[in-house]
Amino acid sequence: MAMIPSEEPQVVEDDRFVGHVLHDGEYHIKRLLGQDASSKLYLAAHTTLATPLALKQVQADGALPESVVDELDYILHGGDISRRPFPGRDEQEVFFPVTGGTHTDLFLREALLMARLQHPALPTLYDYFSEDGYWYLVMNYVPGRTLRQQLQIETALSPLEALSYCMQVCDVLDYLHRQEPPLIYCALQPENIVLLPDKSSMLINLANARYFKEPPFFSEEEPGTHTRYTAPEFAPNGASIDIRADIYSLGMILQEMVLGTHPQASTEPREYPPMPVSTMLNGIIKLATQADPCERYQSAHVLFLALERAYRVEERLDYQRRLFGQSLQSDKIRVHAEQRSRQDGSAKEMGSGQHHNDETEVVFSTRDLEQRRADREMLQQIRRERLDHDQMEQQFASVDESLQRRSSMSLSQLSLHTLEGSPARRRRKPVQILTFQRAIQISFGLALMLFLVMASLLLYARLQPAKEHIQIGSTSVTSATHPQSGTMSNAWLRLPSLPRPEADTAAVYVEQRGHPYVYVNGAYSSPRHPSYDHALYRYDVTGTRWEVAQTAFPGMVNNAATVDERNTIYFTVGYSSDSYDVPSLLYTYQPETGQLKKIIPPDPISIGFASALFADQQGHLYLTQGFSHPGNSHAQAGTGWYRYDIATTHWQHLADLPVGLGYVVISSDEQGHLLLFGGSTDAGQQQQTNSIYSYDIAHNSWTQAATSLPQAISSASGCTIVPGKLALIGGFDKAQQRGKDSSWLIDTQTLQIQPLIPFTAGGSVLGASACDGHGHAFVVRGADDPQLPTQDFWQLQVHY
Numbered sequence: 001m002a003m004i005p006s007e008e009p010q011v012v013e014d015d016r017f018v019g020h021v022l023h024d025g026e027y028h029i030k031r032l033l034g035q036d037a038s039s040k041l042y043l044a045a046h047t048t049l050a051t052p053l054a055l056k057q058v059q060a061d062g063a064l065p066e067s068v069v070d071e072l073d074y075i076l077h078g079g080d081i082s083r084r085p086f087p088g089r090d091e092q093e094v095f096f097p098v099t100g101g102t103h104t105d106l107f108l109r110e111a112l113l114m115a116r117l118q119h120p121a122l123p124t125l126y127d128y129f130s131e132d133g134y135w136y137l138v139m140n141y142v143p144g145r146t147l148r149q150q151l152q153i154e155t156a157l158s159p160l161e162a163l164s165y166c167m168q169v170c171d172v173l174d175y176l177h178r179q180e181p182p183l184i185y186c187a188l189q190p191e192n193i194v195l196l197p198d199k200s201s202m203l204i205n206l207a208n209a210r211y212f213k214e215p216p217f218f219s220e221e222e223p224g225t226h227t228r229y230t231a232p233e234f235a236p237n238g239a240s241i242d243i244r245a246d247i248y249s250l251g252m253i254l255q256e257m258v259l260g261t262h263p264q265a266s267t268e269p270r271e272y273p274p275m276p277v278s279t280m281l282n283g284i285i286k287l288a289t290q291a292d293p294c295e296r297y298q299s300a301h302v303l304f305l306a307l308e309r310a311y312r313v314e315e316r317l318d319y320q321r322r323l324f325g326q327s328l329q330s331d332k333i334r335v336h337a338e339q340r341s342r343q344d345g346s347a348k349e350m351g352s353g354q355h356h357n358d359e360t361e362v363v364f365s366t367r368d369l370e371q372r373r374a375d376r377e378m379l380q381q382i383r384r385e386r387l388d389h390d391q392m393e394q395q396f397a398s399v400d401e402s403l404q405r406r407s408s409m410s411l412s413q414l415s416l417h418t419l420e421g422s423p424a425r426r427r428r429k430p431v432q433i434l435t436f437q438r439a440i441q442i443s444f445g446l447a448l449m450l451f452l453v454m455a456s457l458l459l460y461a462r463l464q465p466a467k468e469h470i471q472i473g474s475t476s477v478t479s480a481t482h483p484q485s486g487t488m489s490n491a492w493l494r495l496p497s498l499p500r501p502e503a504d505t506a507a508v509y510v511e512q513r514g515h516p517y518v519y520v521n522g523a524y525s526s527p528r529h530p531s532y533d534h535a536l537y538r539y540d541v542t543g544t545r546w547e548v549a550q551t552a553f554p555g556m557v558n559n560a561a562t563v564d565e566r567n568t569i570y571f572t573v574g575y576s577s578d579s580y581d582v583p584s585l586l587y588t589y590q591p592e593t594g595q596l597k598k599i600i601p602p603d604p605i606s607i608g609f610a611s612a613l614f615a616d617q618q619g620h621l622y623l624t625q626g627f628s629h630p631g632n633s634h635a636q637a638g639t640g641w642y643r644y645d646i647a648t649t650h651w652q653h654l655a656d657l658p659v660g661l662g663y664v665v666i667s668s669d670e671q672g673h674l675l676l677f678g679g680s681t682d683a684g685q686q687q688q689t690n691s692i693y694s695y696d697i698a699h700n701s702w703t704q705a706a707t708s709l710p711q712a713i714s715s716a717s718g719c720t721i722v723p724g725k726l727a728l729i730g731g732f733d734k735a736q737q738r739g740k741d742s743s744w745l746i747d748t749q750t751l752q753i754q755p756l757i758p759f760t761a762g763g764s765v766l767g768a769s770a771c772d773g774h775g776h777a778f779v780v781r782g783a784d785d786p787q788l789p790t791q792d793f794w795q796l797q798v799h800y
Helices: 066-076 102-116 147-154 159-177 244-259 279-288 300-324 327-349 359-408 411-420 423-427 436-463
Strands: 027-035 039-046 052-059 125-131 134-140 193-195 201-203 466-472 475-481 489-494 507-512 515-521 536-540 545-550 561-563 569-572 586-589 596-599 613-615 620-624 641-645 650-653 665-668 673-677 692-696 701-704 717-722 725-729 743-747 753-756 768-771 776-780 793-799
Touching (some): 027 052, 052 102, 066 102, 066 125, 102 125, 102 134, 147 193, 159 193, 159 300, 244 279, 507 561, 561 613, 569 613, 613 665, 665 725, 717 776, 725 768, 725 793
Parallel strands (some): 507 768
Antiparallel strands (some): 027 039, 039 052, 052 134, 193 201, 466 475, 475 489, 489 793, 536 545, 561 569, 641 650, 665 673, 673 692, 692 701, 717 725, 725 743, 743 753, 768 776, 776 793
8 A cells, every 4th residue: 555656757868878777677767867077867767666766876996895895785685774783893984994996985985874874854875786887876866956056046045945945954964963973064065955846955965974083085185075165174184174064064055045146265254245134144144154163053953043043033024024015115115205295295385286196105005005905805804704603603502502401301391382382372362270180181191101202212222322412623423322331432532633644654652751642653645756754753642742753764654563561662664665665674762762773583584564563561572474565456465473572582483374464453352362353365455354363372373253343344543442442443445445434442352343433534544543541542544545645633532
């Protein structure tokens, strides 16, 4: 169910490599994207995967050292990118060896840095190879134009746009500077900043980056390193620079973006010409570009905070300019108005009634009237909406009052009210007093009616579950109270939306120091590029708000997550949106520290996408195999069933599943058995099942339960909402190719199944659920149409 973006064919340029197929027919070169003195960048397509790629070509003037090959192979083929790949080595090993070939040295530096680093605004390295005298880096394709190209088109950017891009670059620099040892970009200039269509940006070309105090290895200055954006303290061997050199370069870029002129490096203080920016922004530029590093901002994070404050100031100025016009035009209008005032005064003194034809006055009056008309129309619209809302509220209140009044009446009162209001009753002018005999007859009749009604209600209650009316915001739903479950009721509540649309994701509930959170990894976000979200989010249950826990989280799609007894979160990767394959590995994440680690299973263990993951709270993880081949809807799920011992890091291949299944939900019956609910044998979910399978932990054996689910359910989300009760939500409707809105409550010991009220938002597929165990399930809806993820986030409440 994971989606991969495709790229429309582009016009090829005249280059001898365009049209060639490289690396044993794997990469087809489409066109030349750009080039410099030492490299060329091509747009390419993988002959199997429907995704665009970028190939960077560098002349191979030397062989790669064995240590570089080992590290690249380790990281690109299953190593842990969150730590140094070779524990025990001296810290100097993070630096780069020298081969004697200038181009190869630059190539290996960029390859190692791209492999070691992970940030949404940095390119991702997929592969590397050599062919016909050239090295090639295979990375994700970044559509858009460079900042240099944009400045050639627009000359200058608006202060808000310039600040937005600078803050994004600042975030990347802060990430680089927090590496150990700190990494200095060194070649920060508009040519290396790519502006994407969605107003985000990426930093490219890491070939000239160097670690702090890295030993010099170039005998002469690298090409393209020293530019007008380079800090004054920069030396060819790079020995004298630190992270503040990047601060200087970014300050020069910011100056060029808002001024529209090429800055020139100077050791003298600058006086900038007037420009339509705030005094604060001018001060930031001056402080960031000081010749003495000690007088600049001392970190990218501090500069980011300053830019953030300046952005708020510029927002207010921008609003004022749009409301009142540019200050220069306003001054001109003011001068003309003063002149007109003096002319009017003179005319009045002379008793003249002559009218002056002043163009400026017309412009001023027109602008002012248009603004007032727009304000008036807006106020009228708001008023109409408020009146409509009040009218609707009154109607609802009237209906509710009527219903409450009727429900509070006794049966005898209702009958008498009806009797008194009858036409025959109204025709009687005088008030007649009933005789004692007549009163007895009426009382007997009413008593008989009451007996019949109560008997009917009692019979209906024994045959049907009672209904309870619940109001949720503006949505009215009905929850069921089932005789066999006592006084159970349930309701749906809409919560604040996710930061981005998400589908094919996973979620867990975690309490940190008594504070509840729901963690959700970014996954499939949009059918448009970029399609995937590489972040980790958490929802503050008490504060009812979303937060970003990690910005550079490994790309995970159609994966699973669970949390153990020590509050460590475990993620399967599923389909990797970093490498566009299905790596067999796990990640562990510590919410308290933000530490991320990788767990690589041994070769016999295979973990794919749409697999299931469960922590038994006794130091073990249980996993199903899932699917191993993406892009093939007919692929069959594996039957692998595994256990991972957390303390000893030991893997065990347990008794295979009775049937290969993906998209299943795992739960425990708290009596030594694990239960698998539903699922599908094929990746396209056309062969779904309603079966329930039970795994006996002590005897390592499987049995099929006599009870089945009410319907075939696949790709549903589920969690233990109260002890012994599993909430099962949504699923994939293969006939309609949409999500299901059904919800179920399953007793994991008796396997009794009760229908809950349907999911209020509609269909839910590729979603995720996380339960607190106290009657609340936090539900990421995922999607109704699998192609269109939503930001919907809901809470299912179950009460007893």
